[in-house]
Amino acid sequence: VKTKLNVCYNDHPFEDFDLNIQHKNGETIILHLSGSRIVVEKKSYALMFAEDITKKKAFEKIIESTYDNIMQSTIDLDAALKKIKEQRRVLEEYKNKMEQELTVAKSVQKTIIPKKFLSNENVRVWGVSIPNTELGGDYFDFFYPDDSKMGILIADVSGHGVPSALITT
Numbered sequence: 001v002k003t004k005l006n007v008c009y010n011d012h013p014f015e016d017f018d019l020n021i022q023h024k025n026g027e028t029i030i031l032h033l034s035g036s037r038i039v040v041e042k043k044s045y046a047l048m049f050a051e052d053i054t055k056k057k058a059f060e061k062i063i064e065s066t067y068d069n070i071m072q073s074t075i076d077l078d079a080a081l082k083k084i085k086e087q088r089r090v091l092e093e094y095k096n097k098m099e100q101e102l103t104v105a106k107s108v109q110k111t112i113i114p115k116k117f118l119s120n121e122n123v124r125v126w127g128v129s130i131p132n133t134e135l136g137g138d139y140f141d142f143f144y145p146d147d148s149k150m151g152i153l154i155a156d157v158s159g160h161g162v163p164s165a166l167i168t169t
Contacts (some may be wrong), residue, residue, distance in 0.1 A: 137164025
């Protein structure tokens with residue numbers, strides 16, 4: 001690339017600057033020009049240096065873009081972490097509430113199982129219900145409709161937990 005550059009030098013320090021030169025094929029070349037004043041035998045000269053910094057500038061743009069992406073990712077991750085912490089707090093509250101409700105349900109379920117076991121001279125009745133989880137689907141009860149008859153109810157709803165317990169109740 002042929003370029004004519006006239007530099008005026010007025011006893012001021014020479015400033016560094018970048019010069020963009022566009023080739024006729026469309027390619028842009030970036031030159032960094034720097035210089036200084038030299039005095040030789042009372043004559044002032046401008047000493048100039050030119051350096052092709054095209055690749056350096058392209059690399060700087062990549063670095064800036066990468067830095068911006070990293071900063072945005074950091075901001076996004078921080079927001080996601082805050083959201084996760086809030087969701088965890090909500091889930092902990094929900095879990096605590098569910099545990100309290102299961103405790104109440106377990107105590108209700110225990111109250112419907114007979115505590116006293118009546119017997120007569122021919123039959124002795126005894127039973128226990130121990131759920132596999134907090135609540136179960138097993139139930140038993142007995143009753144005497146009259147002096148000569150005894151009714152027995154045994155229920156085993158398939159599955160475990162709240163749905164089975166509700167069906168049994």
